[in-house]
Each structure stands twice: as C-alpha cells, then as structure tokens.
Amino acid sequence: MPTPSRPTPSWRARLAERRVKPGDGRPLPPFRWWQVLSRSLFLLDLPAPGGATTTFAVDVRQLGDRDDGEVRARLYRDGLQVAVSRLPARFAVPGGHIEVAARASGLRRCHFVPDAGEERQLTPHPRSAEGLRARLHHRHPVLSRVIGAVATLFVLVGVCITVPQIIETISQVPAIADSIGTFASPIRLSPVLNVIVTVAVVIASTERALRLRSSWLDELAN
Incomplete structure (x- = not known):
C-alpha cells in the first residue's frame, strides 16, 4: 500500500x-x-x-x-x-x-x-496557569463550561463596545469626515464603567488564552 x-x-x-x-x-x-x-x-x-x-x-x-x-x-x-x-x-x-x-x-x-x-x-505543566485551568475542567466540567461561556460573552460585549468607538475615531479623520461624514458611537459609558468593562474583558481574554481559545476577537475587544 x-x-x-x-x-x-x-x-x-x-x-x-x-x-x-x-x-x-x-x-x-x-x-x-x-x-x-x-x-x-x-x-x-x-x-x-x-x-x-x-x-x-x-x-x-x-x-x-x-x-x-x-x-x-x-x-x-x-x-x-x-x-x-x-x-x-x-x-x-x-x-x-x-x-x-x-x-x-x-x-x-x-x-x-x-x-x-x-x-x-x-x-x-500541572503547576502552570494552563495546567490549573485544565485541572478545573477535568474535575468540574460543568463549571468549566460555564466559565468558558461567560468569558466568551464578555469578549463579545467588549467587541460590541470597542468597534463603534474605533469607527467613530476613524470617521473623525478630516479626509474621511469630509467625504462621508462622521459617526457617533451609540454606546457611551462612564469612565468608571468603562474601566470595569475593560478589566472584565482582560480577565475573560486571559481565561480563554489559558484554554488556548483566544482569537482575533480578543485582540479587538482589548
């Protein structure tokens, strides 16, 4: 053969x-x-x-x-x-x-x-952060899946907040503003809430990275 x-x-x-x-x-x-x-x-x-x-x-x-x-x-x-x-x-x-x-x-x-x-x-390695996360999944698979789902949800929320802000910033470039106008993000967060969301997204992205599940969404959300 x-x-x-x-x-x-x-x-x-x-x-x-x-x-x-x-x-x-x-x-x-x-x-x-x-x-x-x-x-x-x-x-x-x-x-x-x-x-x-x-x-x-x-x-x-x-x-x-x-x-x-x-x-x-x-x-x-x-x-x-x-x-x-x-x-x-x-x-x-x-x-x-x-x-x-x-x-x-x-x-x-x-x-x-x-x-x-x-x-x-x-x-x-069992003593590394990835190893500890893998042990949690092995011992408590249901809890592990819930944590993973919540982490993914926070990353998606971060993307939904970040993308409009990026578009708003780009639209304020004079050449773009003159040709197509400016865009105002519909999402406005207070400074305190913005910090809380940022910290939550960072933690969520770290959790996903411990499972080697990070993607371009994590980069965009941060």
Missing part, C-alpha cells in the same frame, strides 16, 4: 521553520509558583526507538526575555534545550512538528502536528 504524501507546508510554516535556532543545551529550569502568570510550559511524550519515550517540553516566557523583551519559545528534549525560536514557531520533532503561536492575551496554539493523523494540543 503506498504511503500517503505529506502536505506541503504553507509559506507561513516555512517562515516559522527558518526562525528556529539551535539551543544551547541548558537544562529545563524548574517551574516556580511565582511564574504561574508569566510562564507557559507544555509537555509532549513521543515514542523513541527501542520502545522508550522521549519527552519534549515547550517553554514560553510571556513577558519576554530579559535581554531584549522578545517572546520566544524554547524546545527541550528530555530536559535539555535543543532549539529556540521567536513566535510563531514550528519545531521539527520525530513524526511531525510542534507549532507555537501567541497573542497579546497569551498563547493561542501549542500543538503537535503529526505527519499523518490529527493534530493535538500538548499537555500543560
């Missing part, structure tokens, strides 16, 4: 692959409790020759590196750093690739894409 051909990577995937640099061989730093909101750590076990298992880890510091502030993903194999890349990243591993991407609210993708078969999300 002929082996199915592998799909040709897109230009974005090829660009992400070219960003990958060799790692320095340093050991994976342990996860500390104070890093719960600033560090994402995901794990993947893949079969190795001889029946053994190789453990890959993807480490992302959400606040960026100390030297230049750039957010990078670092790939570790059995505890040793083997590759590093700016985001979005695409690391080659046995049997496929690990793809990592982020938005301002957090990671939106950390998946293993096999050469054949369906992709799957890596497992978050």
Whole structure:
C-alpha cells in the first residue's frame, strides 16, 4: 500500500521553520509558583526507538526575555534545550512538528502536528496557569463550561463596545469626515464603567488564552 504524501507546508510554516535556532543545551529550569502568570510550559511524550519515550517540553516566557523583551519559545528534549525560536514557531520533532503561536492575551496554539493523523494540543505543566485551568475542567466540567461561556460573552460585549468607538475615531479623520461624514458611537459609558468593562474583558481574554481559545476577537475587544 503506498504511503500517503505529506502536505506541503504553507509559506507561513516555512517562515516559522527558518526562525528556529539551535539551543544551547541548558537544562529545563524548574517551574516556580511565582511564574504561574508569566510562564507557559507544555509537555509532549513521543515514542523513541527501542520502545522508550522521549519527552519534549515547550517553554514560553510571556513577558519576554530579559535581554531584549522578545517572546520566544524554547524546545527541550528530555530536559535539555535543543532549539529556540521567536513566535510563531514550528519545531521539527520525530513524526511531525510542534507549532507555537501567541497573542497579546497569551498563547493561542501549542500543538503537535503529526505527519499523518490529527493534530493535538500538548499537555500543560500541572503547576502552570494552563495546567490549573485544565485541572478545573477535568474535575468540574460543568463549571468549566460555564466559565468558558461567560468569558466568551464578555469578549463579545467588549467587541460590541470597542468597534463603534474605533469607527467613530476613524470617521473623525478630516479626509474621511469630509467625504462621508462622521459617526457617533451609540454606546457611551462612564469612565468608571468603562474601566470595569475593560478589566472584565482582560480577565475573560486571559481565561480563554489559558484554554488556548483566544482569537482575533480578543485582540479587538482589548
């Protein structure tokens, strides 16, 4: 039976692959409790020759590196750093690739894409924020779904408030105002209410990012 051909990577995937640099061989730093909101750590076990298992880890510091502030993903194999890349990243591993991407609210993708078969999300470290959110979903699935639905609702509300304000601002540009007139947003919030809504949307977007569910809507709402 002929082996199915592998799909040709897109230009974005090829660009992400070219960003990958060799790692320095340093050991994976342990996860500390104070890093719960600033560090994402995901794990993947893949079969190795001889029946053994190789453990890959993807480490992302959400606040960026100390030297230049750039957010990078670092790939570790059995505890040793083997590759590093700016985001979005695409690391080659046995049997496929690990793809990592982020938005301002957090990671939106950390998946293993096999050469054949369906992709799957890596497992978050149990002490990370993503791991704690995954534990909540495992132990209390109904509550987890309710929280997810409320978070999505807040993001949509944020979009409904933000979009008219953006249109109003753009319409006040002299060239646009002279040609089509200005637009007045029908939604007017007091400064206090505006702050409350902004904080709620940020929290909701963060919650969605912990489940790797963030999208362009989260960027627009914020």
